[in-house]
Amino acid sequence: MLDLQKCAAQDRVAAAIEHKRQIEEARRTRIFNPRVRTIGVDKEFLDRQVEEKKRLRDLEREHESRMDEALVRSSKLASLLQRQQDQERRRLNQEINAFRQTHQKPESRRDFDLDDPALLKKSKPLAEAYHELGPSSAQKFEGEDENQAVRRREQREQMQAWIAQQVQERRLAEQERAELERRYQEAVLGRDGRALELDRMERACRRRLNEATANFNRALAAEQEQRKCWLAAQEAEDSRAEIYNHVTGDFLNESRDQANSVCGPQRPLVAHYKGMSSRELEVIRDEQARQMGEIQRMKKDETVKNAEWNQLINGNARVAESYQRELDRRRSELNRQIAEENRRLAQQQKSHQDYLNRHVYKHNPSPEFYEQFNRSTR
Incomplete structure (x- = not known):
């Protein structure tokens, strides 16, 4: 019993160790794999x-x-x-x-007498029908139809009554159909007559309308012809008046006074302006000569200023060139000093590295030294 308990306890411990080992392997897979490892929580993705x-x-x-x-x-x-x-x-x-x-x-069926529940009540008793016959006469049998003739007569009468009723119903249906046909024909004839009457009235109305339209068109044509004659006469009168006004007006007479405006002598009427006078032309020529002299003087001044500016620009260019040469000389000197300092530092660093390799780092670590790191997730 104690051995079983000890084995069970060892099995539980082994199971717990194996469970922890599996958890560690899964955690190592998640942490050491950069494709699936995440730091923190992606809140935006969770919100989405x-x-x-x-x-x-x-x-x-x-x-x-x-x-x-x-x-x-x-x-x-x-x-x-x-x-x-x-x-x-x-x-x-x-x-x-x-x-x-x-x-x-039920009683109207043809074979109702065979299934009539009151058949025995309606038939005569056998003692009354065959009172003279005995049991051994062999004249009375079970199921014999005693009222066959009466039944067939009544059936024939009932069939004749049914046929007469059907003939009467068919005759009434034919009469009703004929009456409906007659009424339909009367309605069709009345409709056709009404259509003919409406067509006749429409043609008469259209004829009167065409006559009225023709009369109106003739009157309108006469009125338009009269209006054309009146407009032609009016246009001829207006043309004669216009010709007279042009002949007697100031525009063709070359009068300069007609260009005078109430706005002043400097703003003549453009439609009646006949050109400038000789005095006005002379004033304009004098002004043009003065402006040409002013333009020549301004060109000379501009030429002098351009020459001065060119001299100033050339002087500045010479000064800038000398300054650039000085900067290039100083830059080359600085580069030389930097190169010498770099060589000195490289030599010093090389000597220091040689000292470290010979005296400090005598023993190089083996690959097993690096493999002991990053083996666990804890």
């Missing part, structure tokens, strides 16, 4: 997931509400159709029962 789930829940809730509404409408429509179908079925059953009670009574 929450929004997506919320949107899906809203869509599902909306879809369920629409499905519920459609189901309610379908249920209402189905119940309404079921009620209508039940009402129609009850109405048909009532009509069928009424027809059966009126036209399909």
Whole structure:
């Protein structure tokens, strides 16, 4: 018993160790794999997931509400159709029962006398029908039809009555159909007569309308002809008046006074202006000569200024060139000093590295030294 308990305890310890080892292996796989390792939580992705789930829940809730509404409408429509179908079925059953009670009574069947429940009550007793015959006469048998002649006569009378009734019903149907046909023919004839009357009235109205239109067009043509004559006369009169005004006006007479304006002598009327006088032309020429002299003087001044500017620019260029040469000389000197300092530092660093390699780092670590690191996730 103690051995079993000890084995069970060892098994539990081994299982716990194996479980921890598996957890460590899984954790090492997650941590040491840079493709799946994440630091912290991606809050934006989680927020998008929450929004997506919320949107899906809203869509599902909306879809369920629409499905519920459609189901309610379908249920209402189905119940309404079921009620209508039940009402129609009850109405048909009532009509069928009424027809059966009126036209399909049991006693109206042709072989009703064979299935009549009161047949024995209506027939005569055997003692009265065969009172002179005994049991051994062999003249009376079970199932014998005693009223065959009467039954056949009554059946023939009933068949004749049915045939007469059918003939009467057919005759009434024919009469009703003929009456309906006659009424239909009368309605068609009345409609055709009304159509002919309307067509005749329409033609008469169209003829009167065409006559009125023709009269109006003739009157309008006469009025337009008269208006054309009046407009031609008016235009001829206006042309003569215009010619007279041009001949006697100031425009063709070359009068300079007609260009005078109330706005002043410097703003003549453009439509009546006849050109400048000789005095005005002389004033303009004098002004043009003065402006040309002013332009020549300004060109000379500009030439002098350009020469001065060119001298100044050349002097500045020479100064800048000498300054650039000085900068290049100083830069080359600085580069030389930097190169010498770099060589000195390189030599010093090399001597220091040689000292470290010979005296400090005598023993180089083996690969096993580096493999002992980064073996656990703890």
